[in-house]
Amino acid sequence: MPIKYIPYYPNTVEGQAILDNITRTQRVLRYRENDKVYDRIKRGMPYYEVETLETVGEQSENLVIRGECISACAYLKEKGIKVDLVYIDPPFASGADYAKKVYLRRNPKLAEKFAAAEQEMDIDELKAFEEKMYGDIWQKEDYLNWMYENLLAIKSIMSETASIYVHLDSNIGHYVKILMDEVFGQDNFLNEIIWHYENKFKFEFTTSFNRDTETIFLYRKNQEHIFKHIKIPVKNKRMQNEVTWDKERGKMVTKKDADGNVIYYQSEDKIVGTLWNIARLNSMAKERQDYEYATQKPESLLERIINASSNEGLTVVDFFGGSGVTAKVSNDLGRKFIHVDIGINSIQTVRDRLKESKANFQILEIKDGVSLFRNPQQTMDKLATLIPGLQKGVKGISNFWFGAITESKIGIVPVYVPNLLNTQEKVLDIPTINTIINQELQNLEVNAKKVILYYIDIDDQKALEKFIKDNNATEMEVELKDLKNLLHDVVIEDIIDFKTTKTKDGYETEIIKFISDRLIQKINEFNQKGNLQSVAKGKTFNPISISEGGLELIELIAVDCQNIEEQWHSTTEIKIDKLGYVIKDGVKTKEFWDGKIISDKKPLRIKVRNISGDETIKAIE
Template identity: 55%
Template sequence: MPIKYVPFIPEPVEGQAVLGNFNRILKYKGADDVSMTLQRGMPLYEVEKQETVGENVNGNMVIRGECVSACAYLKEQGIQVDLVYIDPPFASGADYAKRVYIRRNPKVAEAIAKAEEELDIDELKAFEEKMYGDVWNKEKYLNWMYENLMAIKSVMSETASIYVHLDWHIFHYVKILMDEIFGEDCFQNEIIWHYGGRMMHGVGTFNRKHDTIAYYRLSEEGVFHLPKEEVDFDQYAKNRHEKIHIDENGRRYLLAPDANMERTTRQYEDEIVEKGRAIDDVWEIRYIRGNAHERVDYATQKPEELLERIVESSSNEGMIVADFFGGSGVTAAVANKLGRKFIHCDIGINSIQTTRDRLVADRAEFDVLEIKDGVQLYRNPVQTIDKIKSLIPGLKNEDSLDSFWEGAISDSKLGSVPVYIPNLMDSSSKLLDKVTMNRIIHQAIPDLDNSIKKVIVYYVDITDENEIKQFIKEDDSTDVEIELRDLKTVLDDVVIGDYAEYHIEENQDNLFGGYSVIIDKFISDRVMSKIDEFNHKAFLNSTEKKPYKPIEISEEGLELIEFLSVDCTSADGEWHSDSEVKIDKNGYVILNGNKTKEFWDGSISSDKHPLRLKIRNICGDETIWKLENA
């Protein structure tokens, strides 16, 4: 359950156009049939500090949790942000997944280059690397965005700016929402990001090669620095079809028209170059090239140049820059490099890990926080739902059911029993209250076939179970039995931690530290189950021309390790990474954020005696061991 609800009032700006085809107003029995605005507020959950990197005197944050809950925490802490950039899902129907690479085995004399061997992306879509998919129809997406934008507005300063990055799928609908929420007068630009060079072949259409960014500033007093581009004088003259002249001192210039439109005024090269060219609202910025130093192998990663332009235009040094759909961490990374404070938030653990490692490499200081909302068992809500559906005995998809229901269970006596699972992407649906139950009774159940005798309703949190049961009992509009079930009980004891065998050696003349933890064996049932699935699919799809080639893991299993960290400061509580090793996909070591050309040798060293060991497998699961003799 949330600790409490932090109020925010979802009211449109007076006089603005509104979208009328989605539900802001909810009705339920017992409210005298009066429309009730959902004013419960943003759910505030317990927030646990997982790690502090550096001194972090600026209060930078990397938060694992959804946008609305993160905003509740910031509002409760009295934190206001000066600039927001968000790159939320585009409602495009696309699925995005992390590529998983098998590392080299340091225990084998001739290490096999497994780094080139990649797990099939289609298989990963059903596993924990799936970051998000098309989990909304248009109405649900707009409700979800409305709630998120209202929450974000509640933590913006009076002079703050917001940039919302979308594409053709949903931008124009969200633009109307933003006019309603922030005010049409606050709209500044519709920015076109044209990513030249990225091939997007269409059939029967022009190639789609741009995204759209809506820029709003809440006050004219808000920060805005018009960016300038460097001018190539020769190209400038060519574009203007003007001849370059040279004066008696050898200075180059163009002839510009005077007040009488006669070309007598000299415009010298140094003046034109120094003045630069003001940026317009069409930005020609290339996508990240495959070998770019900033690439972090994150599916939706945006180029730093794009964020540099936004951060420099709409903030000053020392201001707080926030990204509530942080993805690869580009906003936080750029803000840090430009001397701004940053808040990175994302629901996916892959985002948090990628951003954390990226910021460590940049020598940033920050806290890693986790919102304890009860659904953080898996990497993100989509994956949690996929796992939940696999854990409910007998649950099957049923095409005849409305999308409100996740599926149905077949009962020998009752027949088909529809099952409701809350949308974990939508914080308002996590709490089962009278409003939600009223919707189930008066909208969802009446749409079912008359043969349905029972439904099962799962919940993450509930206002009061006895109160909801009494509400159901007093409603005489349906004869369908409604059974309530706590979703968290389905998840109990599901995740089994990875297993590791190790020993500690004290080094007398070790360049990297006085102690080494040597990993002798590593077993990850979760990763191996995905490799088994991959191998099975490869076997079924094999042909003479493309023979079956399984991925094989050594008995030691060290190829399944991506990251190690030791805590020499504390044996409990918040993590302190006193030394860390990341193994990139080619097997090279990144030692404490510094790239090397050394292959991993199966150990991690530290100056002080290590008290705890953390290992992250190649799929992102992290397990902590309290070291013996710690």
């Protein structure tokens, strides 16, 4: 449950655009449940409990936040934190699923043999499987309502001189621009920037032109905003006419000498316009993170944005932070940064990336109930197997319902589960209940005596139960269930077998065995699928196998010699990259991991992160 709701603005209703003020926006967002969006905005942004997980380096104002955009904005607003530049690269409503490759690490004993033979690791030999990171599967109207609420929340924490860059594509960008005209005002629209990447491979067999551009909309919050023109070098020097400001005419004019001749000079650079020719990252780019975010943007793109619209010492935020490009570049350019993302892999990737850059920051987690697995997409994928007896695609049950179960005494029971990818469905409230009992119950084509409604958050359970009792015209029983209870019951921690030994120089902790049921299940699924596909093609399948010790499943090991509980402090840590090389306390080496971690002081607890991002912390006796 949220601690409270925080208004987007001092007076949200009067004078603030909320869906019904501009006819065009009504058309863009028109659908049968628009009143729910209006009600949520009137209620305000949900403010949840926030836990500090770790402080990296010295205390600073830089933040890495695991949570959704709206709840992160609520936290920032509650703490009085204003941001000076926003860059967001949200899902594009493209209908695509995005996956990352998960690489098994080298067994430390095998890595020792490679080192002895002075052999390089061959990336083609690495074993890997894919895991879905998030699904960009949206109904257009749902996506636009979600974006509308996000934009309102973001605007509420922008400083008076702030700007926002929204990165989209041709699939949804023109719709979002209409929303931005309403939220920020048409007068505050500055540019439509076209990012062109020439290095995208072009196919000859397509039936339309190959897409090699994306769109970035630039808006300011107010008339007074930070902006500096960016100059880039040109290959060949050229003659350029000088210009000057004509006060009387109120515009720039060509500069002339006393005889009226145009004054020229040799130019070695040019001012950047709205067509940005910047290469996109290919699969082998050095900037690529281990998790290989398919949509990772090049640092040069963010450098241009941050240099143009912020000054040193100001705060830059990315609410869909992904691989952490915005935070990393902001830190490099002397800006403060806030990185927000819902996925644990994003938080871990940017944490390790910023640590390598010697950045100082805090890691916070918003306790909003959706961070139960690595990301909401994986939670949704898992739910179908967690609800006992759930069947999908039951005849007479619409897509509104997650599925149905069959109880021996009462028959078919439809089951509702909120879509954790959609903020709008996270809170079970009266508008949602009203839709269910006055519409969805009436539309059921099965003779159901009962329905089950799962929730992550519930607005006011007593008020909801009274509303159901007073307004349910059917004889169906409506049972409310907390989804968090179901999910917490099935989360199984990884098993770590280790021993700590006192040495003459300090302490040595050795990992003897590592078992991850979740990863083993994932690998087994990969092997079964691969074997079936290979048999069908008449080929031999080479399955992924792990050693008895299972150390190939480990990505990071850290020990805390300072705290026995609460906020984690990494006294020393070792990360193993996908080639098996060690990154020790953020410094890359060409050493292989030997299964141990050394500390000067006695470790109080140990943290192990597996290759998919699950972290387990154990006390050291």
